[in-house]
Amino acid sequence: MPTLRDATQEAPAPVRAVANAVSQWIEQLGGVWVEGQLAQISRRPGINTVFMTLRDTVADISVPLTCQRTLFDSLNPPLVEGASVVVHARPSFYANRGTFSLYARQISMVGLGELLARIERRRQLLAAEGLFAPELKRDLPFLPGRVGLITAPNSAAERDVLENARRRWPGVEFEVAYAAMQGTRSAAEVMEALDRLDRNPAVDVIVIARGGGSVEDLLPFSDEAMIRAVHKVTTPVVSAIGHEPDSPLLDLVADIRASTPTDAAKLIVPDMAEEVRGVLWARDRVRQVVGQMVAREQTRLDDLRARPVMRDPRTILDVRSDEVTELRERARRHLSHRLDRAADDIGHQRARAQSLSPLATLQRGYAVVQDDSGQVVTTVGSITAKQKLSIRVVDGRINTTVSNIEEGDPDE
Structure with missing residues (x-):
């Protein structure tokens, strides 16, 4: 029989050679420690082997797991579906059927403290990625047209949400999507229901509700895949998981956390x-x-x-008319007074001007003597006998001839 390295198209290796080679290569891996979640536990009568499925908690990957019945029965508390375990197993490949499986040599359930520590590490990782950021939280609509509800069929949580919401607002409409609320399929079914409701444009808010339970029962609601799915949806999500002390990671990524399913009903619809x-x-x-x-x-x-003006609008006209009349009289008196003062001033000025006029002097009996050349005679020395003179009086002139000249003051 040729080796796998020597196999060609003309001389191919048989299936058994490939299967045996794969089996030998896998057996060289030795024992490994594996963490996962148990599902599909099968204890067949008369067979000393217990068959199980070990499921990855994040990815949709699972492998067959087997162990001795004595090992399975010796565990306390007993193993149940959905339990998180750490297994020390030897990988093996069953060549006859071409199947891969893990043969468990040691199985230990993950304790509560370890579970809480793992959840806390997961919370810190997701928080560092920003999945729980407050600015990502969306407000709930005041009155949603339709509410999506994800819960277990015929559960107390379903009754609490439906009855309390309809009691508060009788016209509220629900679209219920049923899913397992615990166990190995819980996270997958909840994510499927969440995606279906999120794609429905008529659904305005989604409520994920279940009653209280142990930490192990609420583990699906701290599942990383579910947390990321809730983070991606565009519809506001209300987390109503368990009771007040319960706090799965779903509460942190949801837009609103309700302490109980009844509290969720109070949050999604107003009280009519x-x-x-x-x-x-x-x-x-x-x-x-x-x-x-x-x-x-x-x-x-x-x-x-x-007001008087509103009772009789003519009142204001009468008042204004009296004011106008008074102002007019004051203006007349003031103008008359000014004119009288101006007339008196003119009279005084005229009197002064008249007092300075030569005619005024002539009117008092004085006369002006001028010689034949028109010069005013002021002294007797400036004239001669027989000289013709003109005497100006107030009402005319007198032409005369000098007959005699006397020097000296005439009054003397």
């Missing part, structure tokens, strides 16, 4: 009775405010109408 009371209070308040506003404006109108 309370809203009616609010509307009645708002209506009464509006009526009161409008009444006060109307009363205030009516008072202002009454005050305006009570």
Whole structure:
């Protein structure tokens, strides 16, 4: 028989050679420590081997797992489906059937403390990626048109959400998507229901609800794949898992955390009775405010109408007419006074001018003597006998001839 390295198209290796080679290569791996979640535990009568499936907690990958019945029965507490375990196993390849499996030599359940530590490490990792950031949280609609509900069929959580929501708002509509709320298939079924409801444009909010339970029962709601699925959806998600002390990672990635399914019903829809009371209070308040506003404006109108000018608009005209008449009389008196003062001033100025006029001097009996050349005679020395002179008096001139000249003061 040729070796696998020597196999050619003309001289191929048989199937058994390939299977045996793969089996020998896998057996060289030796024992390995593996962590996973148990599913499909089968204890067949009369067979000393227990058959199980070890499922990866994040990826959709699983491998067959077998162990001796004595090992399986010696475990306390006993193994159940959905339990998280750490297995020391030897990989093996069954050549006759071409199947791969793990043969467990040691199985230990992951304790509560270890579970919580693993969940905390997972929380820190997801928080570092920003999946729990507060700015990513979306507000719930005030009155959703349709609510998506993911829960177990005929469960108390389903009744709590439906009954309390319809009691608060009778017209609310629900689209219920059933899924396992614990066990190995819980995370996958919840993610499938979540995706279906998120793709429905009529669903405005999604509620994931189940009752309380142990940490092991609530493990699917700390599943990394589920957390990432909730982070990706576009519809607001309400987490209503367990009771108040329970806090799976789903509470951190959801947009709103409800302490119980009943609390979730209170969060997703308003209380119609309370809203009616609010509307009645708002209506009464509006009526009161409008009444006060109307009363205030009516008072202002009454005050305006009570004013004399509003009672008789002609009153203001009469008052203004009297003011105009008084102002006109004052203007006349002032102008007359100014004119009188101006006339007196003119008279004084005229009198002064007249007092300085030569005619005024002539009117007092004085005369002006001029010689034949028109020069005013001021002294007797400037004239001679027989000289012709002109004497100006107030009402005319006198032409005369000098007959005699006397020197000296005539009054002497």
